[in-house]
Amino acid sequence: MSAFPEVHAAGTATAERPVVLLHGGNVANWMWEPQLSAFGDRTVLTPDLPGFGERVREGWPGLDAVADDVVARVTGHGVDGQFDLVGLSLGALTALRVLARNPDRVSSAFLTSAPLMSAGAGMRLYCGLQSAFSRARWYWRAQAAVFGLPEDARARYVEHGLSVRRETASAMAAEVCAGGVPAEVGRYTGPLLATAGEKDSAAVRRSLAEIARAAPQARTRLVPGMHHIWNVEDPDLFNGVLRAWLGGAVDPRLLG
Numbered sequence: 001m002s003a004f005p006e007v008h009a010a011g012t013a014t015a016e017r018p019v020v021l022l023h024g025g026n027v028a029n030w031m032w033e034p035q036l037s038a039f040g041d042r043t044v045l046t047p048d049l050p051g052f053g054e055r056v057r058e059g060w061p062g063l064d065a066v067a068d069d070v071v072a073r074v075t076g077h078g079v080d081g082q083f084d085l086v087g088l089s090l091g092a093l094t095a096l097r098v099l100a101r102n103p104d105r106v107s108s109a110f111l112t113s114a115p116l117m118s119a120g121a122g123m124r125l126y127c128g129l130q131s132a133f134s135r136a137r138w139y140w141r142a143q144a145a146v147f148g149l150p151e152d153a154r155a156r157y158v159e160h161g162l163s164v165r166r167e168t169a170s171a172m173a174a175e176v177c178a179g180g181v182p183a184e185v186g187r188y189t190g191p192l193l194a195t196a197g198e199k200d201s202a203a204v205r206r207s208l209a210e211i212a213r214a215a216p217q218a219r220t221r222l223v224p225g226m227h228h229i230w231n232v233e234d235p236d237l238f239n240g241v242l243r244a245w246l247g248g249a250v251d252p253r254l255l256g
């Protein structure tokens with residue numbers, strides 16, 4: 001699988017803040033490819049998280065360390081001021097830790113598909129299946145179907161799922177299954193939009209209330225008709241929602 005760059009510079013000089021996109025688990029920064037053409041007027045950073053993509057040989061250091069790593073990589077790419085932060089699934093969990101640990105670096109945050117509920121029987125079964133079948137191609141194909149990924153995105157998803165080290169997947173899943181929102185998220189008082197797909201799991205949809213409790217300024221919405229990785233499932237909808245949010249508005253297509 002070819003490397004996907006972390007920095008996508010705007011074609012012309014712009015005073016707009018950079019946008020940092022944090023990918024989900026068992027994928028990598030290439031999941032944001034459908035967004036790049038729509039945001040060519042902004043500098044976009046898509047860092048690989050430890051253990052994924054070009055960093056697949058690295059171990060999973062824990063969410064706090066991953067959040068610090070994100071800020072360090074963004075700074076290392078020449079961004080020493082504020083940025084707009086976007087995270088999906090594992091990326092949303094990481095973004096919450098960035099908000100808790102470096103609230104002054106984030107101008108606005110858009111979190112979607114965050115699994116924050118402590119693991120019930122269904123989630124424990126999911127984690128167990130992933131651990132048992134992470135080397136099975138059929139398992140990743142089934143996951144791609146459940147997530148509603150289009151056919152042209154499924155092969156890449158399967159190949160990357162097979163590339164993730166079992167130790168990385170297990171450590172990451174254990175931390176995700178623990179659930180919860182870091183208490184320090186309240187240190188961030190800036191704009192925050194939290195969404196979940198209308199067809200995502202009940203646990204992910206319930207997580208919106210957890211975010212609202214931790215960050216009272218958060219606006220929470222459901223995305224009509226969407227599953228978990230909806231930036232790939234419907235790029236036009238995702239790009240429109242993100243564009244509206246970066247402009248200070250909530251897309252009226254979202255469900256209140």
